[in-house]
Amino acid sequence: MKNRYDIITEVKKYDNITEVHKFNPFHDAKGKFSNKHGFASYSANPKTNAGRLAIERSAAGGHGKTMNVHRESQGENIDQNANWLKGGPGAKALAAQGQLASQQPKQPAQPAPKVFAPAKDVQEATDYAKNELGFKNVNFGRMDLETVNHINEELTKAYSEYPELKGAIENLGQSNSKHAYASVVRWADGKVELEFGALMRGGLDLVAQKYQNDVRVGFHPAGTDYRANIWHEIGHVVAGAAVKKQLGLKPDEKFTNGNDAGNYFRALKGKTYEKDIIKTAAKNQKTTMKALKAGISRYAEKDPAETFAEAFAEYHTSKNPRPECVAIMEAAGLAKKGA
């Protein structure tokens, strides 16, 4: 029988969405990624002993998980969750535990490329995302202007490095996912969408603090900051576009025959594009795939798609990308010449 938690993870499957890549920042206090008890998806189930223990570990690690699970189990909504993110009692408790690393202020964003100027309001940012970044539909929801500009700025940088990707993501929207920064959603017809979860609606300061804590416990790559969130998603888009290319399709192309669609989703589900790259990178580094993944981040250990996305994010946002991530980018043919 489906419980509430199964239903939540199936929300996206109702129609013809075939795959959702969530960037779920949750993990236990030691930063160990676990897909037991629902941590790979949304929430541990408090009705099981193991789930309760997982929630306790997570709460001890300062992730506010207990509160989120509790709220979810009560069927409360994102508004309330966003209020918590904006500094409700949960956030205060975490700060008191010193888990939010407030002693390390958010790093200043890299100087914007000349092509990007922050919008004055969300409408202007929406127009920019449509006209300059190639989105058909844009819904920034209730994200604040700073967050919206941050998203546009990182996407601008990504598309200036990967111009062929412009238009590959058709829509930018919001998801109900309370625990994800962002997700890439792939539809059966080849359409790709980028969605932002409730965490992003809490404002950039909290996103930055949370991400910094993730880095501190090894869940995300050392040397990265919150800007890596967008690049992680772009990493998935790059991988998806590479699979389409192998089928002779452009990044924004829809499937006109079932064979292409079938091959595309089989490759995505098997993560074959990423698996091959990681295999090559491990060989070049004279190490194992397992060790290579572990050298990137705990989240990278989940599967080859996440390994690739984490390495891609580190490569593009860290001042000193580490050998493991450089090896993956080189194996993918994406390393900058002479960098």
Ligand SMILES: [Zn+2]
């Ligand atoms: Zn991911």
